[in-house]
Amino acid sequence: MARHLQPVEALSALAHDTRLQVFQLLVQAGTEGMTAGAIATAVDVPASTMSHHIATLERAGLAQSERESRMIHYRADYDGMRRLLSFLMEDCCQGRPEMCADLVSAMACRP
Amino acid sequence: MARHLQPVEALSALAHDTRLQVFQLLVQAGTEGMTAGAIATAVDVPASTMSHHIATLERAGLAQSERESRMIHYRADYDGMRRLLSFLMEDCCQGRPEMCADLVSAMACRP
């Protein structure tokens, strides 16, 4: 049992409205990141509750933290997200090219 | 609140070891699909427990069912999965092309 530990943890972390919002915010914030307080304010959730959620994202490999004087800056962990997406795509595509065809065009990042 | 209803439901459905295994099985099974019994046997989970899990996947738009005499065939809902992946990619890529670059090569489905 427990075959998909990491992917399940990452999926689980994103499977929550508040945490998904937070992850989006962090992606938007880019390398700058956001302080815990700014995140809590933006999403309008008490600091302690938010702290739990952020910790969950961090454990799941989807966010990273760095203390900067009194504040702690959080940023999205792109590598973790990439790992999750790769897993899902290899998982869902295995042997079925027709599946991912549209996905490529859905990617807003091509030149 | 509850801003991300559908994506969260789909993520939540996949955020469980058994259900993730089931989804993979269904993808592998292709258009044939698998009966509820075959799935339960393959994953070694009691029928009633499995029924709940499959229902969760179906509600989340990741599986479809079709009765065929006494058995019920389930198949992966590729469209639902594509929707989820699109959401995640647009979400994680917004404005950052460097993020998805590697993803394209991670897709095992290119010719």
Add this chain to the structure above:
DNA sequence: ACAATATTTCCATATTTCTCAAAATATAGG
């Protein structure tokens, strides 16, 4: 050393999810 600010950890409670046996439903064949 103290006060102020930023954040986390502790703790208790509330809610949701998970599990599976037992009963119910659906279908097919004799």
Add this chain to the structure above:
DNA sequence: CCTATATTTTGAGAAATATGGAAATATTGT
């Protein structure tokens, strides 16, 4: 109509997750 098979629904307890106030920790400035 009865029996067997396939699956779901019901119901209830166990486990996990979510929430947030209060206390603890970390840092800075005075």
